[in-house]
Amino acid sequence: MTRNIFSGSNGTWIAAAVAAVCFLAGITVTAHVGQLVRSEMVSLHKQQAVASLSEARARLEGEINRTVAHGLGIRAYVAQFVDKSFDMDDYSQIAVDLIEENPSIRSVGLAPNNILRAVFPLEPNQSAIGLNYRLNTAQWPAIREAMMSRKVVIAGPLELVQGGSALLIRIPVFPSSYPGQAMGERSYWGVATLVLDQAELMAQSGIGDVVSGIRIGVVNKATVDSSKMVFGSPSLFEKDHVSLPLHLPGGLEWNLIGYPETGWSSAGNKIWITQLVGSLISLVFGSMAFLLISEVYKVRSMALHDPLTGLANRRLLEDRMHQLAAMCERTGAGFEIFYVDLDAFKPVNDNYGHAVGDQLLIEIGHRLHSQVRQTDTVARVGGDEFIVLTPGNMRRQEKDAFFSRLEERVAQVFEYSGARIDVMASIGSASYPGDAATVDDLLRVADGRMYAQKAKSKRDLRELPGKGLPQTG
Structure with missing residues (x-):
């Protein structure tokens, strides 16, 4: 944003x-x-x-x-x-x-x-x-x-x-x-x-x-x-x-x-x-x-940014990823991506209307952006899907800490127009070139890990007594 x-x-x-x-x-x-x-x-x-x-x-x-x-x-x-x-x-x-x-x-x-x-x-x-x-x-x-x-x-x-x-x-x-x-x-x-x-x-x-x-x-x-x-x-x-x-x-x-x-x-x-x-x-x-x-700048911005959140769109994200991949061949420095997908976003639109849903997406963009550096990119790549791109490879401990910060920040309660909504998200990460040799493969790896975490979260919720899907209200 x-x-x-x-x-x-x-x-x-x-x-x-x-x-x-x-x-x-x-x-x-x-x-x-x-x-x-x-x-x-x-x-x-x-x-x-x-x-x-x-x-x-x-x-x-x-x-x-x-x-x-x-x-x-x-x-x-x-x-x-x-x-x-x-x-x-x-x-x-x-x-x-x-x-x-x-x-x-x-x-x-x-x-x-x-x-x-x-x-x-x-x-x-x-x-x-x-x-x-x-x-x-x-x-x-x-x-x-x-x-x-x-x-x-x-x-x-x-x-x-x-x-x-x-x-x-x-x-x-x-x-x-x-x-x-x-x-x-x-x-x-x-x-x-x-x-x-x-x-x-x-x-x-x-x-x-x-x-x-x-x-x-x-x-x-x-x-x-x-x-x-x-x-x-x-x-x-x-x-x-x-x-x-x-x-x-x-x-x-x-x-x-x-x-x-x-x-x-x-x-x-x-x-x-x-x-x-x-x-x-x-x-x-x-x-x-x-x-x-x-x-000209407005049209250019609209072509490369999400009109709702103002974040980079998939086109701009992939362009930057290809640039970093090309740079990696010369310098050996790769990059990380974190695939963020909101859980139970559809009930928000159904229960509170699309206006509240849109404000929630804007807020998620703000929250993700508050955790990144100036050189990082936050992009909205789908309805409730976001990707955080960070140039440079992280050590395991550093990557886990960043992962936890994103998860904790996104999961904070969202309040808007009298509504109080519990937010949950599934996050999957991938490293270039460690996890994939191409940008497309890297996105598939991160997407697969995100869905694996989403499935794990659903199983954990079903196994807990009295728990079900995230509640709103």
Whole structure:
């Protein structure tokens, strides 16, 4: 009985373990799918952010190109006065018009032979007059590049001599000596500089700190140092931002970067629906696995155990006996069987009903099991017939003692539902391989000895005065 309970419990644990594995596997797959959905939503959100950045990039590129075009206009204007001495008044009106037309331009500077001679407006930039660019280590590289390449160069933001920082558009001036003169043959006059306010440049481009919920920044692409931010908060570098390159004149290598104010969106109906459905499916599969394996163990148990007592049935008993017989051929260790048959069991069913008879059989199973070891087997092989299988051969004295314990324990009075029943049983034993060479022969030997004892018990009862068959009640 105990062995059957243990087997059922073991099957339950195995079913529970498999169900748990199925459920956890389902949850793992669900989590993975959920992560894929989250990644897809983040990717979609990033695509939307890139679209917003693309619009901002187009406006910024257009504004910078427009400002550079103004600078090229100054270069053409300067060419009118290259044959006369430098005079600030010659350039003041176009400089004022240029600043009024383009609010991004803070000031305009003219530096013949790379020495700053004129700044418009003069205040508060007067302190910069006379600056020799060749001697300024911060500003000279860009001017030298403009001279050598004969192209517009944009630098900055740089610290200004007159204070503050700004973007600087350097426009080298190469006036022609005659119409159609090739650029490579022209002489260098100097440089015109447009000083830009980057904040105003962004404003004119319609770009603020936040555009359509996206925090915006502009950074020099040539460096990853957040201190080189042209515009925006350096903290954007620490985020999983999206980035677009800016296509700008003057050698600028800028990137436009963006990150949502509230972070990338990975929440939504798709996520929780996926997780809910996945969890439910995992639970269903786990439950199905538990029920299926439980049923398999239940069917297996029913095939090998007596349904009333839960003891091993004849099939399981003979299987274990054959295993022990095979082992005996290798090790020489045999086994013992004890054939137990209840005496006068039929009157119990007739007098008290089959329900009481069934309870008596269950109780006999308990009693036999209480006398055996964990490695022993108690089996019900017939209506009121039981067999106890004990691995290993017993010595004569040990076998007699075990025989007596079984007989004494089985013969105890059985009380149930007010009925008090005297129990008697006949027991026959046999040893393998001492008494038989096969399992079938061993069973016949034990069965014969059991019936011999039963016959002897009946003769003894008839010979005793006033005795007859066992009484019930």
